[in-house]
Amino acid sequence: MSKDLCLCPTIHKQTDLWNVLTEHCRRAYTLLSTLEGKQQIAATHIEHSQAQQKERHDDKLSSVTNEFKIGNKVLLHRTKAEKQWSGKFENKWNGPFFIHEVLGNGSYKLRLDNKILAKVAHGDRLKHYYSRNNPEPLIPQVGIHSPLVSPKDILCNLEPIVVIEQPSNLNT
Numbered sequence: 001m002s003k004d005l006c007l008c009p010t011i012h013k014q015t016d017l018w019n020v021l022t023e024h025c026r027r028a029y030t031l032l033s034t035l036e037g038k039q040q041i042a043a044t045h046i047e048h049s050q051a052q053q054k055e056r057h058d059d060k061l062s063s064v065t066n067e068f069k070i071g072n073k074v075l076l077h078r079t080k081a082e083k084q085w086s087g088k089f090e091n092k093w094n095g096p097f098f099i100h101e102v103l104g105n106g107s108y109k110l111r112l113d114n115k116i117l118a119k120v121a122h123g124d125r126l127k128h129y130y131s132r133n134n135p136e137p138l139i140p141q142v143g144i145h146s147p148l149v150s151p152k153d154i155l156c157n158l159e160p161i162v163v164i165e166q167p168s169n170l171n172t
Contacts, residue, residue: 026148068102071099073095074126075095075127076094077125077127079119095112106123107121108120
C-alpha cells in the first residue's frame with residue numbers, strides 16, 4: 001500500500017503510536033469515570049422537573065374540577081367549529097346544559113331536558129351559564145354615587161324644562 005492512499009496521518013515511530021493510544025485511553029477513562037456521577041446528577045434534575053410538572057398539572061386540574069357542581073348550568077364549547085371556516089359567524093357554544101355527574105380528572109356528564117348526553121365533556125370545554133332575567137341595559141344616572149337605573153326609569157321620571165327669558169333692560 002502506498003503512502004498516498006493512506007487516509008490517516010502517518011506515524012513514523014512506534015512510540016508516537018503508543019503515546020496517541022495512551023492519550024485516547026486516558027480520555028476514555030476520564031469520561032467513563034465521570035459518567036456515573038453525571039448520570040446521577042441528570043437523574044436528580046429529571047426527578048425535580050417531573051415533580052414540578054406534576055405539581056403544576058395537579059394545581060390546574062384541581063381548579064378545573066372544583067369549578068362546577070351538580071346542577072350548575074353550563075355552556076359546552078363546539079371545538080369542531082374552531083377548525084371550520086364555513087360557520088365562522090355561528091355560535092361557538094351549545095347549551096345551556098346541566099351538570100349531571102362529576103367524574104374524575106375534570107370530566108363531567110351533562111344533561112339536557114332530562115336526557116343525559118352519552119359523551120363526557122372536560123371542564124376545559126365548559127363555562128358557566130348565566131341566564132338573563134333583566135335584558136334591559138343599565139346606565140348610570142348623572143352623578144358620582146348614584147345607583148344604576150334602566151332607561152325606562154329615566155324616561156318616566158323626567159322633569160319639565162323651564163326656560164327663563166332675560167329681561168329686556170339688560171340688553172341696553
